[in-house]
Amino acid sequence: MAKKLVLVESPAKAKTINKYLGKDYIVEATVGHLRNLPKSKLGVEIEKNYEPQFVNIRGKGPIIKKIKDLSLKSDKVFIATDPDREGEAIAQDIAELITDKKQIAISRVLFNEITKNGVLKGMSNPLPIDSNLVQSQRARRVMDRIIGYKMSPFLWRSIITSSSNNLSAGRVQSVALRLVCEREDEIEKFIQTEYWSILGGFINENNSEINTKLFSIGGKEIKVPPKPDSSEEELQKFREKHVWIRSEEEAAKILTDCRALNNYQITKITRRASKRNPSPPFITSSLQAEASRVLRFKARQTMAIAQKLYEGVELGSEGLAGLITYMRTDSTRISEEIIPQVRDYIKDSYGEEYLPVKPNTFDKKKANVQDAHEAIRPTSVKYTPEFVRPFLDENSFKLYQLIWKRFIACQMASANIETVIVEIGAGEFLFKAFGQTVVFDGFMKIYFEAQETASQREADVDEAKNELIPRDIEEGQKTKLNTSEKRQHFTKPLPRYTESTLIKELESKGIGRPSTYSMIVSTVQERGYVSVVERKLIPTVLGRKVNSILVQNFPDIIDVGFTARMESELDQVAQGENLYLNVLNDFYLPFDQSLQRVEETIEKIPCDKCGADMVIKYGRFGRFLACSNYPECKTIKSLKDFDQEQKIPDYTGDTCPKCGGKTVYRTGKFGRFIGCEKYPDCDYIQNITLGISCPKCKDGEVSERQTKTRKTFYGCTKYPSCDFISWQKPNLTACPNNDSPYMEERYSKKKGKYLKCPVCGEEIVEDQVESNDESEDY
Numbered sequence: 063m064a065k066k067l068v069l070v071e072s073p074a075k076a077k078t079i080n081k082y083l084g085k086d087y088i089v090e091a092t093v094g095h096l097r098n099l100p101k102s103k104l105g106v107e108i109e110k111n112y113e114p115q116f117v118n119i120r121g122k123g124p125i126i127k128k129i130k131d132l133s134l135k136s137d138k139v140f141i142a143t144d145p146d147r148e149g150e151a152i153a154q155d156i157a158e159l160i161t162d163k164k165q166i167a168i169s170r171v172l173f174n175e176i177t178k179n180g181v182l183k184g185m186s187n188p189l190p191i192d193s194n195l196v197q198s199q200r201a202r203r204v205m206d207r208i209i210g211y212k213m214s215p216f217l218w219r220s221i222i223t224s225s226s227n228n229l230s231a232g233r234v235q236s237v238a239l240r241l242v243c244e245r246e247d248e249i250e251k252f253i254q255t256e257y258w259s260i261l262g263g264f265i266n267e268n269n270s271e272i273n274t275k276l277f278s279i280g281g282k283e284i285k286v287p288p289k290p291d292s293s294e295e296e297l298q299k300f301r302e303k304h305v306w307i308r309s310e311e312e313a314a315k316i317l318t319d320c321r322a323l324n325n326y327q328i329t330k331i332t333r334r335a336s337k338r339n340p341s342p343p344f345i346t347s348s349l350q351a352e353a354s355r356v357l358r359f360k361a362r363q364t365m366a367i368a369q370k371l372y373e374g375v376e377l378g379s380e381g382l383a384g385l386i387t388y389m390r391t392d393s394t395r396i397s398e399e400i401i402p403q404v405r406d407y408i409k410d411s412y413g414e415e416y417l418p419v420k421p422n423t424f425d426k427k428k429a430n431v432q433d434a435h436e437a438i439r440p441t442s443v444k445y446t447p448e449f450v451r452p453f454l455d456e457n458s459f460k461l462y463q464l465i466w467k468r469f470i471a472c473q474m475a476s477a478n479i480e481t482v483i484v485e486i487g488a489g490e491f492l493f494k495a496f497g498q499t500v501v502f503d504g505f506m507k508i509y510f511e512a513q514e515t516a517s518q519r520e521a522d523v524d525e526a527k528n529e530l531i532p533r534d535i536e537e538g539q540k541t542k543l544n545t546s547e548k549r550q551h552f553t554k555p556l557p558r559y560t561e562s563t564l565i566k567e568l569e570s571k572g573i574g575r576p577s578t579y580s581m582i583v584s585t586v587q588e589r590g591y592v593s594v595v596e597r598k599l600i601p602t603v604l605g606r607k608v609n610s611i612l613v614q615n616f617p618d619i620i621d622v623g624f625t626a627r628m629e630s631e632l633d634q635v636a637q638g639e640n641l642y643l644n645v646l647n648d649f650y651l652p653f654d655q656s657l658q659r660v661e662e663t664i665e666k667i668p669c670d671k672c673g674a675d676m677v678i679k680y681g682r683f684g685r686f687l688a689c690s691n692y693p694e695c696k697t698i699k700s701l702k703d704f705d706q707e708q709k710i711p712d713y714t715g716d717t718c719p720k721c722g723g724k725t726v727y728r729t730g731k732f733g734r735f736i737g738c739e740k741y742p743d744c745d746y747i748q749n750i751t752l753g754i755s756c757p758k759c760k761d762g763e764v765s766e767r768q769t770k771t772r773k774t775f776y777g778c779t780k781y782p783s784c785d786f787i788s789w790q791k792p793n794l795t796a797c798p799n800n801d802s803p804y805m806e807e808r809y810s811k812k813k814g815k816y817l818k819c820p821v822c823g824e825e826i827v828e829d830q831v832e833s834n835d836e837s838e839d840y
Contacts, residue, residue, distance in 0.1 A: 070092070070143060096155050139167065147198055231608075243605065261274070261526075275525050277493060285300075323491070323543070328484060331536070335480055341471070343469050345392050347565050350561070363457075387436060416505075439469040477506045575629065595774055631645040676699070718740070721740060752776070754804065757786065799819070805820070805824075
């Protein structure tokens, strides 16, 4: 008797599904895509309505043969690839491959979760392949191929170096790079503004303490001008309503005047009750962002772990089971089937007061939400973190626990918060104190969303925050200024992006989709366009040069608005509201015009022998320069040779101690170093160090280096004879407890810059920190 064939992408997923379907089914994995556009040519017939020329991926021949043979022996084929555009496109490829010689009954099945219920539900609701989703995915693929194939060579010609094989432009990655570069430009152009604050500690007759901050003088609020380069006219208008304490001298005078008064009293107490609602369950972008903030996971790492949790984990006597629902989604919708389970769990575990009257629902915040899949959640409340912990590795457990807590919390009651504002005044001076009390913790009992960085305003308010406002205070009560101090501050630019904030920015601007976010942030790093230092994304010299060239020559293509509009049109194709041809025309026609305009202005490289233009060609060993007058002129030149001819050395100003030549800065796979200009005739090299003796061997010095993935670390110049290594920047300051001759430079939102002993953990706060690098910018 012929069996039924089920085809999926991954072997792990196949193994889990096979457990639920039993012996009447054969479950086979394609191990990803089977077909793709060719590598050696564009692979798109632009004149034939952008027809893609897909070819079988090299190495997939045996798998294709196997599924063809199995399909011929089966009475029905179910294609159960992932329930998204990419999965739909793979399903279409499979269908075309197995029906090229014989008609076979094919059905598409969707599994939102890899559990018994999820699999049987999907199998009982077979569907045809969604041609709209297929066309949307193929339009995206063709669009990306055209940009990559036609724009990347322009980059190669503009930045021709022996190391430029990795250069590429992309429809979305180039916009992401532009955002990172523009943020860096803003930071570099930012002009700091100095300002001072006055803090006061008051006590009442019962010796209850209140920490305050001077809020206004003579009815004018203390603030900083919104623009550092304000004109005199703007400053005059600002001063009509505000006071700017701009120097230590001004702060000292105000502090003296405050101390001279002895008639302070509480003029007003404001108590406000408010609710704090739980965050919605995770979608792809919020999961990647929260995992980055809380767990320090990269976006790609998060998605790889989530894929494993979705496809199935061995749970001892429970056997294989998928632990979470599908992880590529932009919807916060929750299945009605899981709601009774989670409400019972909350009631039994935390009490009825933690259960809202009705289930919490979450509105769509964006117009482009697809809502094809529900939010990311555990597949069953019986799979508690405690239950699954023995079966998961550390990182998988951390991510699962994060998903679990967020989901349970999203169906819990709101927290009740009381905010108290106390105003204390005397003469023209008004101080304010802020305090918050959690009256009922609600969902905060198990989960509270992490924050990336505090805003300038939040940081200023924090100075006047109290852990607890005393209950024995009342309006009209006299108080005494017990302690007071002045503090210096400087305005700060917008922070650099992290992976999580860049993903949120892309999502908010309608760029990219759940399946592409992790790839976008990974690609700009792998290309060497962006480096990661202390989790901050910083554009490299190469990245800024690439961005400058692309924005200068393709301003309308490498544009947030244009890219978002293309994403929206691709969504319309997926929903059957637009056509493949229309969307690609909307993209290609303006792109082709930009390309032609740039081709006319790009500087040509002349052939040394005949004067004809040199062009970039492909060979078995990569790209090289060849004369366009071939075969009459057979001049060729390697990019390495051309690079040597064109590159202007970055001299250090010192001489080589080995041969007397000049030394230059060079970059290797482990970071920058100093070498001789006469290399390879002279092989002198010198590490660029921090000027700190190695704390382990005392003989070498500490130098900054990079891993293969461009992560910065610090090691000894005597490696491998000395294996000292640190992920944190060493500082010459000795530990106060004499446990270590150096400390590590650290930074946190709460503490700012501080030093920490690597041995005993002793910390020194910002005011005592003296960085080795005066230009260090967090």
